[in-house]
Amino acid sequence: MTETIEQTAAERYRARPLTRVQRLRRLLHRHPGISPTVVLLGSVISFWLINDRFLLPANLSLILQQVAIIGALAVGQTMIVLTAGIDLSVGAIMIFVTMVMGTLAGELGVPGVLAFVVGAAVGAAAGLVNGILVAYVKLPPFIVTLGTLGVFTALALLMSGGRSIRGDVLGSFLTWTATPVGLGPFNLTVGVLLVLLMYAGVAFALSQTSWGRHVYAVGNDPAAARLAGIRVRAVLLSVYVSAGVVFAFAAWVLIGRVGAATTNSAVDANLDSITAVVIGGTSLFGGRGRVLGTLLGALIVGVFRNGLALARVDVLWQTFAIGVLIIAAVSLDQWIRRTGAQR
Amino acid sequence: MNDTSMATDAPRLSARGLVKTYGPVVAIDGVDLDLYPGEVLAVIGDNGAGKSTLIKCLTGAEIPDVGTLKVEGRSVHFRNPQDAQAAGIETVYQQLALAPALDIASNIFLGRERRRPGLVGKVTRGLDHRAMREFAEAKISELGIQTLQDITQLVETLSGGQRQAVAVARAIAFGSRVVVLDEPTAALGVRETAQVLDVIRRLREQDVSVILISHNMPNVFDVADRIHVQRLGRRAAVVTPETHTPADAVAIMTGAAPGDSGDGGEEGALP
Numbered sequence: 001m002t003e004t005i006e007q008t009a010a011e012r013y014r015a016r017p018l019t020r021v022q023r024l025r026r027l028l029h030r031h032p033g034i035s036p037t038v039v040l041l042g043s044v045i046s047f048w049l050i051n052d053r054f055l056l057p058a059n060l061s062l063i064l065q066q067v068a069i070i071g072a073l074a075v076g077q078t079m080i081v082l083t084a085g086i087d088l089s090v091g092a093i094m095i096f097v098t099m100v101m102g103t104l105a106g107e108l109g110v111p112g113v114l115a116f117v118v119g120a121a122v123g124a125a126a127g128l129v130n131g132i133l134v135a136y137v138k139l140p141p142f143i144v145t146l147g148t149l150g151v152f153t154a155l156a157l158l159m160s161g162g163r164s165i166r167g168d169v170l171g172s173f174l175t176w177t178a179t180p181v182g183l184g185p186f187n188l189t190v191g192v193l194l195v196l197l198m199y200a201g202v203a204f205a206l207s208q209t210s211w212g213r214h215v216y217a218v219g220n221d222p223a224a225a226r227l228a229g230i231r232v233r234a235v236l237l238s239v240y241v242s243a244g245v246v247f248a249f250a251a252w253v254l255i256g257r258v259g260a261a262t263t264n265s266a267v268d269a270n271l272d273s274i275t276a277v278v279i280g281g282t283s284l285f286g287g288r289g290r291v292l293g294t295l296l297g298a299l300i301v302g303v304f305r306n307g308l309a310l311a312r313v314d315v316l317w318q319t320f321a322i323g324v325l326i327i328a329a330v331s332l333d334q335w336i337r338r339t340g341a342q343r
Numbered sequence: 344m345n346d347t348s349m350a351t352d353a354p355r356l357s358a359r360g361l362v363k364t365y366g367p368v369v370a371i372d373g374v375d376l377d378l379y380p381g382e383v384l385a386v387i388g389d390n391g392a393g394k395s396t397l398i399k400c401l402t403g404a405e406i407p408d409v410g411t412l413k414v415e416g417r418s419v420h421f422r423n424p425q426d427a428q429a430a431g432i433e434t435v436y437q438q439l440a441l442a443p444a445l446d447i448a449s450n451i452f453l454g455r456e457r458r459r460p461g462l463v464g465k466v467t468r469g470l471d472h473r474a475m476r477e478f479a480e481a482k483i484s485e486l487g488i489q490t491l492q493d494i495t496q497l498v499e500t501l502s503g504g505q506r507q508a509v510a511v512a513r514a515i516a517f518g519s520r521v522v523v524l525d526e527p528t529a530a531l532g533v534r535e536t537a538q539v540l541d542v543i544r545r546l547r548e549q550d551v552s553v554i555l556i557s558h559n560m561p562n563v564f565d566v567a568d569r570i571h572v573q574r575l576g577r578r579a580a581v582v583t584p585e586t587h588t589p590a591d592a593v594a595i596m597t598g599a600a601p602g603d604s605g606d607g608g609e610e611g612a613l614p
Contacts, residue, residue: 030497204467204469208470209456209469209470210468210470211468213445213449213452213456213470214453216444217442217445217453220442220443220445221441221442221443223440224439224440224441224442225440226424227424227434227436227440228442228453228513229424229425229428229453229455287443287444
């Protein structure tokens, strides 16, 4: 209607045709799932060219089982990172819950289902502690979870006294996650399917519910979210508590995978879960990212470790490669994000 | 629903004796304010005169130490911005309070998302994205903002004026009767400023009351019906563009000329 006003020089500049690189960058910015997908497919094809055993269903099944634990933790980690937080205690909570479930079922003879329910409650309580310290006491999440990392690790060790509880005394419910499930040529476990289900559930909650929108808004800018009428502290608390429940499910998957309740497994899980989140394209500054990206991130890490092992590369070089991958992923992310400032 | 001819005489929002202190700092010191239906009330004042604090007290972002607030004649106590929203008072903050990584529709519905109808929405708590987009599109065209074409555009890709438009659309989209705009043109160019002023006039036509906080005298004298001049934490005067020039208003604002209510100047009341 009033479009008769002349364009200014800056507006003409803004309306200029884009170069191919700029267009690519905007495409990647709009669809953040593209770059991890490309990396995943690229690495799968490369490792297959190096060793054709890589693409055998048995090997792909093995990769899925190997990434199940980290993948499960990374679900909760993604939720926390989206609020511009970070959780260094994810693995400690998982192992603590593992020992709670194991002690209850294996030593006190509590039925497996009840042991799991108590374990889930302990996971939620652990999340609640982190959440209260972050949302209400207003301590930085890094510091809070650095502290609770020590606390929960110590509690798990105190509870176990350094002993492992073997799977055969845990009962069929807690080890049910190890049950094999044949899907065509693939050989998965109940635990793997459970993890995939968690991804689907959290992806739905984050993208399709108002709670999910609020998580993103809080991570974007907590002050703005508050002014928009979002109860910021309640959202933060709900994120840490539901992440705690996710870690309890991870503990269940861990018991099945290891075949025992032990404090000696998954010791690198804290940082590996962050690796999966970052490679999956979720911003550590909060408010940007997708949980399905994290699934791709976890798979990329699993594919790299497995593929390099099949190529007979030393395990230290695998760690080296994952390190390079993290930096490459974040650099790519920064480059893509720079488009956000333009138009 | 309400008879405007009857309601015109009663203020839609009125504040009496608002005081807000931050430790030893007295931000506002017994301020009165009345806002009538379908008027544009500008609030002007020098830095530190208490404009922002006054507005925060009216919109629930701060709780006044002393003083009363009435909406449509009923006494209210806002403990947070949601209380004020529930009473029909919406605020567009200077910092805009948008989530840059969400799209325009999501931002307009931020904090009051619409769920899918029926059992599906109840069970899954899933959002009705399509209905929200259509509603947002309708509201934006109602405002006459042509610069926003794609409702699924991320807010971080918008210009300052476009972001302002999104924030204003959000403020009026849900039938509020009072809209508070804090420095809506401060970051805008001439053309975008003109658009925002048009939006303000359109709000007045729709019988929405607007409080406009601004430093920009030409803008204020362009759209305001009355002008509340804040000085040193108090209301120095309420003037109109018909009786006063911008120079007069600035004089009251800076204390060079006396105000009409209290100690805007040492001489006392204006004749």
